[in-house]
Amino acid sequence: MSLSQCVPFFQELSANNEKTWFHANKPRFEKEIKGPFTDLVQIMIMLIGQEGPPLAITPKDAMFRIYRDVRFSKDKTPYKTHVGAVIAPGGRKDPGPGFYFQIGAEGLFAAGGCFQPGKNELLAIRRAIAKEPEVIGDLTAAPAFKETFGALKGNRNKILPKEFKPVLATQPLIANKQFYYAAELGCDWLDDERLPQRLLEIYRIGKPLNDYLAASLRV
Structure with missing residues (x-):
């Protein structure tokens, strides 16, 4: 499973993002990009499913x-300049937390959490934070989390519903409307046979926060 060819392909696509170029290069995309990436996704579904609970995707x-x-969109370029996947119980359409990874012109990127929670999901997460503000703070302050991802990321609301305003001073994350973490892995791992295990390590580091977000949605 060789994925390093993804980088030059997407560099070329970035410079030629139009239907004629992609149509001429679609066989290359299917063989050199989509095929190996699909293999990686299958492996990650298996590995993450073994961590529990099992995945049926x-x-x-x-x-x-x-x-x-x-x-x-004002940007009318027809193609994404990366391939990406979400490992979650409902796959890419799951509204809850998941583990995302993509490969593009700059290499490998991995992330997790809730990137676009809906209105109901956001309300549930904020209520969980308001109930125990210290929990999410402890999870994001864990040494492995900070070393791997830095801080929890996400856009914030300038105006909060009244019920959450008292919490803002002690836990600013309650103003987030996104709750995600990310790590740039570059290009060095793309031909490394240990890539699935490296992604699994990153998944495990983010899993406590994912579990917390998932639990908040089940309340």
Whole structure:
């Protein structure tokens, strides 16, 4: 499973993001990019499923399409310049926390948490934070988390619902409307046979926070 060819492919796609170029290079994309990436996604579904609970998804459920939805975007370039997948019980459509990884022109990127929680999911997470503000602080202050991801990321609301304002002074994360963490891995791992295990290590470091977010959604 060789993935280093993803980098030059997406560098070229970035410079030629139009249908004629992609159509001419689609066989290359299918063989050199989509095929090996699908293999990696399958391995990660298996490894993460072994961590529990078991996963009943396929790579097709987890992987995002290369085609961009340009209907409501000022950027009309038709293709994404990376391949990506979400490992979660519901795959890429799961509204809860998951483990995401992508490969693009700059190499490998891994992330987790809740990137786009819906209105109900955001309310549930904020209520969990308001109930025990110290818990999410302890999770994101864990040495392995900080070393791997830095801080918890996400856009914030400038105005909070009244019920959450008293918590803001002691736990600013309650203002977040996204709760995700990320790590840039570059290009060095793309041809390393230990890549699945490296991704699993990163998954395990973020798992306590993912479990916390998942639990908040079940209340």
